[in-house]
Amino acid sequence: MAGLALGVLAAGGVAYMLLVREGVLRHNRYDRRERGLLREGDQAPDLEVAMYDGSRLMLSELWRARPALLVFGSCT
Numbered sequence: 001m002a003g004l005a006l007g008v009l010a011a012g013g014v015a016y017m018l019l020v021r022e023g024v025l026r027h028n029r030y031d032r033r034e035r036g037l038l039r040e041g042d043q044a045p046d047l048e049v050a051m052y053d054g055s056r057l058m059l060s061e062l063w064r065a066r067p068a069l070l071v072f073g074s075c076t
Helices: 002-021 059-065
Strands: 048-050 056-058
Touching: 056 059
Parallel strands: none
Antiparallel strands: 048 056
């Protein structure tokens, strides 16, 4: 009986994680991510970025010489 209960619990956990990954369920109430139009491997749109010193730079100026990697994060 305990094995059956454990199996049902495990199946529920797997189903929950699959629904979260597909975006049907949100992981928590603070998760406000939305699916965008860009996909992995797409070229980034040319936009203006702010440098640490306050100057502005067009993204195309970075990838003209070599590939550019953008990293986005949160400090929460």
